[in-house]
Amino acid sequence: MSTYNASLNEQNGLYSAAEKERRDNTRWTLVQGVLAPLQFVVFLISLALVIRYLLSGEGYAIATWSIVVKTGVLYLIMITGSIWEKVVFGRYLFAAAFFWEDVFSMAVLALHTAYIIALFTSALGPQALMVLALAAYAAYVVNAAQFVLKLRAARLQAAAMDEVPA
Secondary structure, three states, X not given: OOHHHHOOEOOOEOOOHHHHHHHHHXXXXXXXXXXXXXXXXXXXXXXXXXXXXXXHOOOHHHHHHHHHHHHHHHHHHHHHHHHHHHHHHOOOOOOHHHHHHHHHHHHHHHHHHHHHHHHHHOOOOHHHHHHHHHHHHHHHHHHHHHHHHHHHHHHHHHHXXXXXXX
């Protein structure tokens, strides 16, 4: 059975023992652990600035820059997350354990990238850009929830493995 197919099955759960060991011993786990909450803070600040602009018409420039920063942090976490996935599962993307999270991450990336392209090509006006940013942010929230649920599953799996007598 390939590493891809063995990564997620009913007997092993989210991580096989070897994958768990690689996860626990790579610096990329710490990098993801730092970048994920950082990205969430950047998201919250940017969301507030976007909503402020949409409600008041004020602060377009700062809202725009916050979206650009959020997109940059998203790309950073996606690149480092791909490296993490390669180290742990042997694939840069779409390992069985994170397949659907990665699929949805591509949609999140596409929406953020569409925003950047529309911004720099003037394809959309300010209001439409902010609505596109909100769509990207809604997708990000769904994707973040996927990863939080996966993290919870990993913790439950680890707790269950600790309870099993050797």
